[in-house]
Amino acid sequence: MIDQIxxxxxxxxxxxxxxxxxxxxxxxxxxxxxxxxxRWPVEQLLNAVRDGLLAVPAPIMLILLFVVGWRAANWRxxxxxxxxxxxxxxxxxWEELMVTLAMVLSAVAFCVLVGIPVGILAAxxxxxxxxxRPVLDAFQTTPAFVYLVPVVMLFSIGTGPGVIATIVFALPxxxxxxxxxxxxxxxxxxxxxxxxxxxxxxxxxxxxxxLALPSIMAGLNxxxxxxxxxxxxxxxxxxxxxxxxxxxxxxxxxxxxxxIGGIGxxxxxxxxxxxxxxxxxxxxxxxx
Amino acid sequence: MSKIVVEGLTxxxxxxxxxxxxxxxxxxxxxxxxxxLGLVVGVWDVSFSVEPGxxxxxxxxxxxxxxxxxxxxxxxxxxxxxxIRIDGQEITALDRRSMVELRRRRFGMVFxxxxxxxxxxxxxxxxFGLEVQxxxxxxxxxxxxxxxxxxxxxxxxxxxxxxxSGGMQQRVGLARALAVDPDILLMDEAFSALDPLIRxxxxxxxxxxxxxxxxxxxxxxxxxxxxxxxxDRIAVMRDGRLVQIGTPEQLVAEPADDYVAAFTQGVxxxxxxxxxxxxxxxxxxxxxxxxxxxxxxxxRQNGISSIFVLDxxxxxxxxxxxxxxxxxxxxxxxxxxxxxxxxxxxxPDTRLDRxxxxxxxxxxxxxxxxxxGRLRGxxxxxxLLGALAASGGDSERGEDxxxxxxx
Numbered sequence: 001m002i003d004q005i006x007x008x009x010x011x012x013x014x015x016x017x018x019x020x021x022x023x024x025x026x027x028x029x030x031x032x033x034x035x036x037x038x039r040w041p042v043e044q045l046l047n048a049v050r051d052g053l054l055a056v057p058a059p060i061m062l063i064l065l066f067v068v069g070w071r072a073a074n075w076r077x078x079x080x081x082x083x084x085x086x087x088x089x090x091x092x093x094w095e096e097l098m099v100t101l102a103m104v105l106s107a108v109a110f111c112v113l114v115g116i117p118v119g120i121l122a123a124x125x126x127x128x129x130x131x132x133r134p135v136l137d138a139f140q141t142t143p144a145f146v147y148l149v150p151v152v153m154l155f156s157i158g159t160g161p162g163v164i165a166t167i168v169f170a171l172p173x174x175x176x177x178x179x180x181x182x183x184x185x186x187x188x189x190x191x192x193x194x195x196x197x198x199x200x201x202x203x204x205x206x207x208x209x210x211l212a213l214p215s216i217m218a219g220l221n222x223x224x225x226x227x228x229x230x231x232x233x234x235x236x237x238x239x240x241x242x243x244x245x246x247x248x249x250x251x252x253x254x255x256x257x258x259x260i261g262g263i264g265x266x267x268x269x270x271x272x273x274x275x276x277x278x279x280x281x282x283x284x285x286x287x288x
Numbered sequence: 289m290s291k292i293v294v295e296g297l298t299x300x301x302x303x304x305x306x307x308x309x310x311x312x313x314x315x316x317x318x319x320x321x322x323x324x325l326g327l328v329v330g331v332w333d334v335s336f337s338v339e340p341g342x343x344x345x346x347x348x349x350x351x352x353x354x355x356x357x358x359x360x361x362x363x364x365x366x367x368x369x370x371x372i373r374i375d376g377q378e379i380t381a382l383d384r385r386s387m388v389e390l391r392r393r394r395f396g397m398v399f400x401x402x403x404x405x406x407x408x409x410x411x412x413x414x415x416f417g418l419e420v421q422x423x424x425x426x427x428x429x430x431x432x433x434x435x436x437x438x439x440x441x442x443x444x445x446x447x448x449x450x451x452x453s454g455g456m457q458q459r460v461g462l463a464r465a466l467a468v469d470p471d472i473l474l475m476d477e478a479f480s481a482l483d484p485l486i487r488x489x490x491x492x493x494x495x496x497x498x499x500x501x502x503x504x505x506x507x508x509x510x511x512x513x514x515x516x517x518x519x520d521r522i523a524v525m526r527d528g529r530l531v532q533i534g535t536p537e538q539l540v541a542e543p544a545d546d547y548v549a550a551f552t553q554g555v556x557x558x559x560x561x562x563x564x565x566x567x568x569x570x571x572x573x574x575x576x577x578x579x580x581x582x583x584x585x586x587x588r589q590n591g592i593s594s595i596f597v598l599d600x601x602x603x604x605x606x607x608x609x610x611x612x613x614x615x616x617x618x619x620x621x622x623x624x625x626x627x628x629x630x631x632x633x634x635x636p637d638t639r640l641d642r643x644x645x646x647x648x649x650x651x652x653x654x655x656x657x658x659x660x661g662r663l664r665g666x667x668x669x670x671x672l673l674g675a676l677a678a679s680g681g682d683s684e685r686g687e688d689x690x691x692x693x694x695x
Contacts, residue, residue, distance in 0.1 A: 192403035194364055196417040196468070197392030206420070210407045 024153045035154045042167070043160040045109060050102035058089055069271070073278030080274065084267040091260045093245060100241035100268060103159065103231040104224065107166040111223045115171050116216065119178025120204070129179060136172045144169060144233045152237050162239025166230040173222035181215025182208050217280030224272050232265055242268070289376055290337040291472065291504045292361065297334045297370035299356050302327035305368045318527060330356035330365070332528040340471075341502045343495075345519030347509055353528035354508045358476055361506065362395045363387055374472070392421050396465030396503075400477035402457045404449040410436065410460050411445035417468035428467075435467040436460075438497065455486035462494075466501075475507040479514065491517055512551055516540075516560050524548050537565045541675070556641075557676055563643050564636025566675040567656040567665030573598050576605055576624065580617035583608060594652050597627060602662040604655050607631060633657045636664060640675065647672045 004011055028035075056064070062082045069078030088097045122129040147165045155161035185208045193207040209216075235243025242264045249258025300308040300321070308327040311320070318329045331353045338344045348354040359365040361372060363379065372379050379390060396417070404413050411432050418428035436442055439459040449457055458478060465473055479487045491514060498505060509515050515522045516536040523533045524547075532544035540560045543549035572586040573596045587595055587610055594609045605627060612626035632646050633655045646654050653666040 186401075186403070188399050188401050188403040189405065191359075191364055192397065192399055192405075193420075195362060195391060195395065195397035195474070196420050196464075197388045197390075198420050199388060202420055206416075207405065210405070213407075 024150070027154060039155050039160050039164065042106065042110065042163050046102060046106040046160060046163050049106050050099055053098040053102050054095065058094055062086055065271075069275055072275045072282070077274045077278065081271045084271050088264040088267055091264065093242060093260060093264050096240070096242045096245055096261075097264055097268065099159070100228075100231055100243070100265070103163050103166065103234070103239065103241055104227050104268075104272070107163050107170060107227040107231065108220070108224050110163075110167045111171050111174050111227070112220065114167075115174035115219070115223070116178050119175045119216075119219075120182065122175065122179040123182035123208075132175070136175060139168060140172045144230055145236075147230075148233070148237050157238035159234075159239040159241075162231060162234030162237055165234055165237070166227045169230040170223045170227035173226065174216070174219040177215045177219025177222070178212065181212030181219075184215065185211045213283045214280060217276070217283050221273065221276040221280055224276055225269065228265070228269050228272065289340075290373075291340045291342070291375060292338040292506070293371075293373040293376075294337065294361075295335045295371045295373075297357070297360055297372065298332055298368050299330040299353075299360055299365055300327050300368045301330055309369055329353075329528050331360065331367075333370070334525075334528075334530045335370075336523055336530065336533055338504055338506060340504055343498060343505045343507065343518055343520045345507045345509060345515040345522045346525060347512065347515040347519075347522055348525035349510055351527075352525040354510075354525045355476055356528075357525065358474055358506060358508050361472075361474060362391050362397065392417070392468065394470055394472055396468055396470035396473050398458070398461045398465050398473065398475040398478040400480050402449070402454075402461045402481075404457060404460055404464075406449055408448075409445065410441065410447050410449065410452070413449065413460055414463045414467050416464055421468070431469075432463070432467050435463040438466060439463045440493070453486075454482050455490060458482060458490065466497075471504055473503050473505045473507075475505060477508050477510065480509065480511070487514075494518065512555060516555065524551065536560050537562060541565050558641035558644060559639060561640045561675055562636060563634045563638045563640065563654075563656050563667060564664075566640070566671050567636065567667050568671060570596065570663060570666055573663065574608075574623075575600065578623070580613050580623055583613045583623065584610075584617065587613070596655060596663060596666075597623070598663055601660070604631070604633060604657060604661065604663050605629075607652055631655060633661075634667075635659070640672070643667060643672065644676075 053061070062085055065085055066078040066082040069075075069081035071078075085097065088094065118132065122132060147169055151161050151165040151168075155164055189207060189211065190203065193203045198206065231239065231241060232243035232246065235241065235247050242261050245261030245264070246258050249255070249261055298309065298312070300306075300312075302308070302325070305327055308321050308325055308329065311325065312329070312332065316324075318332070321327045321329055334353075334357060336344075346354045346357060356365055360367045363382075367380055370380070374390070374394060379387070382390065405416065408416070411429065414432035414435050415428045418431055423431075433442070433445065436445060439462050441456060441459050441463060444452065444456070444460075449460065452460065458481075461478070479490050482490060495518065507518055509518075516539075519536060521533060521535055522539055524531045524539065524544075526547055532539060532548050534542070534544075537560055539548060540552045540555055540557055543552055571590045572592065574583045574586060576597055576599050583595055587593070594607050595613075596607045597605045599605055606629045608623060608626055608628065612628070613623065615621075616623050616626050631650065631652060631654075634643055634646065635658065636656055643654060647667065647669055653668045655663055656665045656667060658664055
């Protein structure tokens with residue numbers, strides 16, 4: 001008796017693992033078409049973006065990058081972006097860089113496509129917000145690695161599933177900040193919109209959305225940063241790009257290889273951050 | 289026909305507000321509703337009407353329900369009960385689309401904190417109402433420029449709101465409301481956020497604009513001086529109820545209750561009250577054809593020492609003192625030879641601050657005449673002083689032994 005109490009956990013084993021396996025088996029067995037249907041558009045976009053990026057000759061890409069950085073922020077950011085990408089290219093990782101960039105861009109595109117409408121709904125309906133809030137919290141607090149397990153089971157491995165894991169991981173900030181931005185629009189400005197006879201759609205697009213845009217852009221920035229961290233981790237489930245360089249370097253104890261992969265990721269992160277941050281500033285209220 | 293007719297308007301905030309309605313009808317108080325049902329009464333059984341072209345001021349302290357009342361008029365707040373008719377059309381029954389249409393065509397609104405769109409230029413802000421209506425860009429830009437000129441902001445079209453001072457921002461707010469050419473302007477504490485100097489300037493300009501445009505204006509304020517200065521009529525609200533509606537003079541001269549009286553206590557009454565409000569009927573006059581005996585008889589009968597002489601149209605010709613009449617009787621001379629013309633008449637709408645200097649100088653009561661010069665009444669010194677005392681002069685006036693003529 002005493003022995004049983006002391007070794008409490010040997011008395012009973014909760015078969016959670018078997019339950020989950022049963023659930024996943026059932027999901028895969030019955031819902032496979034659904035998961036394939038989710039995977040399809042993601043992979044289409046991903047492949048298109050990747051092929052597009054890789055089709056552009058590197059020098060032209062660098063010039064484009066300079067122009068984007070310059071228009072979005074200033075010539076220094078443009079120069080920094082072009083220089084960073086060139087450095088990664090000279091380290092021999094141009095293709096990996098483009099793949100990672102393609103993954104981030106497609107993941108972010110889906111986050112925006114899903115996240116902003118969900119954020120708008122959440123701002124308009126307290127009930128809906130109460131419903132999705134725990135889901136957002138769960139997404140955000142679950143460690144990145146934990147995502148990979150169900151993703152692999154439901155979508156199998158590869159770059160496409162990697163992007164799906166990234167979408168799920170990076171979605172919460174843009175939903176949250178869209179919701180927050182819309183809720184923070186001053187009440188009297190909304191009243192003014194209504195008083196002058198806005199329809200709900202006019203109110204959203206002419207008044208609320210523009211005023212929420214700085215907040216939404218901040219959400220976009222966070223979403224981009226989160227997706228970059230996730231596309232690297234997604235290398236674990238067979239996604240391509242710079243993450244692969246880091247992991248293979250680690251596995252083979254090739255410090256140099258792992259390090260240049262890491263440097264490439266950091267530079268990409270800095271470039272994306274600079275550009276989206278100044279975009280967020282530019283969409284801000286003049287003077288406010 | 290009245291522009292706006294409000295009847296039995298009630299607005300209760302909270303979950304399922306109709307529950308509160310029944311309790312209110314049973315005689316429950318505001319506080320009771322809050323405790324028992326968790327409902328907040330914003331406006332409670334308010335009725336009034338506003339005439340076309342009228343400047344109607346709703347005054348009350350914060351929490352009196354005045355802003356709620358205003359927002360019920362264009363249904364930014366959905367009324368819980370009661371009726372609102374604009375030009376005879378019941379608007380509480382309108383569906384959402386018709387209501388949007390009504391807001392676009394009939395109402396312009398100005399807000400306390402301006403409520404401009406910070407990401408748009410001044411011009412684009414003023415265009416907003418027309419843009420929402422789907423007016424083509426060229427035409428709405430034209431109308432917006434015109435509205436900006438009207439409020440004295442020509443040349444600021446391309447600035448952003450944050451580059452403007454508070455007073456200028458509110459001009460933009462006013463221009464935005466005027467650009468849609470509404471018949472009704474709703475102004476919610478429109479000048480309360482401005483500093484006093486700018487505020488007075490804006491009030492003057494609004495009055496000037498109103499004289500030209502003749503809109504129906506419903507203006508909310510917590511400031512009595514502002515209400516008295518702007519309002520053709522003022523509605524005083526307290527705890528969601530209407531306490532009194534009246535002209536500025538009526539509020540000051542005949543406050544409905546202690547609340548209004550306390551409110552109006554500090555007012556410079558001379559600037560609000562007019563001669564018409566304190567004049568008294570004339571007890572006795574004579575015509576230019578009457579003789580001295582008639583005059584003496586009337587004066588003796590009413591115990592007065594001087595009397596006004598009128599012509600056949602009741603126009604004031606002058607006055608006679610008792611000495612003049614006695615002298616005329618003894619020397620058998622016509623009264624016309626004695627007629628004194630050193631009086632100064634005022635009209636009923638002359639403000640008391642302009643009557644006071646006359647009263648101080650005059651030895652006889654001040655005649656109040658209408659536009660045709662016909663005698664309407666007189667102001668005696670006692671009534672003048674009584675009216676200026678904050679307590680109001682009704683009782684003193686009634687007992688004034690010198691009512692009529694003389695001093």
